[in-house]
Amino acid sequence: IVLTQSPGTLSLSPGERATLSCRASQSLSSNYLAWYQQKPGQAPSLLIYGASSRATGISDRFSGSGSGTEFTLTITRLEPEDFAVYYCQHYTATPYTFGQGTKLEL
């Protein structure tokens, strides 16, 4: 399964709303899709699983939606620490794959 993320880069300002897209080449059963945030020099950090469930400790400014082949990560009221790279990942069956990422920049 190929995951295609768009846009490649998103330029926004603090306080704005970010909408990131992840499209799967085939339908994801049970919406087995996760989102991660990655900052330079760090491992990815889990934000969302099951397309829409927030991981433990994740702010409610982060929300996931979608089903089938189209998924969205929305970040409201952007804060300076949100500027990072975001990846989607499917876990329906091996091989698990990740998208190529969306860079959220100031």
Place this chain on the structure above:
Amino acid sequence: QVQLVQSGAEVKKPGASVKVSCQTSENILIGQYVHWVRQAPGQGPEWMGWINFNSGATDYAQKFQGRVTMTRDTMTRDTSIITVYLEVSRLRSDDTAVYYCARRSEIPLAFYQHWGQGTLVTVSS
């Protein structure tokens, strides 16, 4: 607190092998699997496979079969500390990447709540 602690950076020549370790602890809630994920510079992460550190069973991505081996420390343990290893042979320049070990959350599905700090492997002549 689940921790995964990886070995340090490596520099290897093309054609050589590298072995990366990942030390973690037994935790019934998050299962017996350790996954390996690599990330080349400027690229998205890439899943390589998993190992069950109790049984030693493995599952590799087809891309890496024949060139990757995942193993566990088989020495008798009297602690709950586990070490797993990722060995990549016949290294090429495009194997240059940060290699991560990762484990799931308490939900038994393969998304990753816990990550090692990463090991940079540089392949260069």
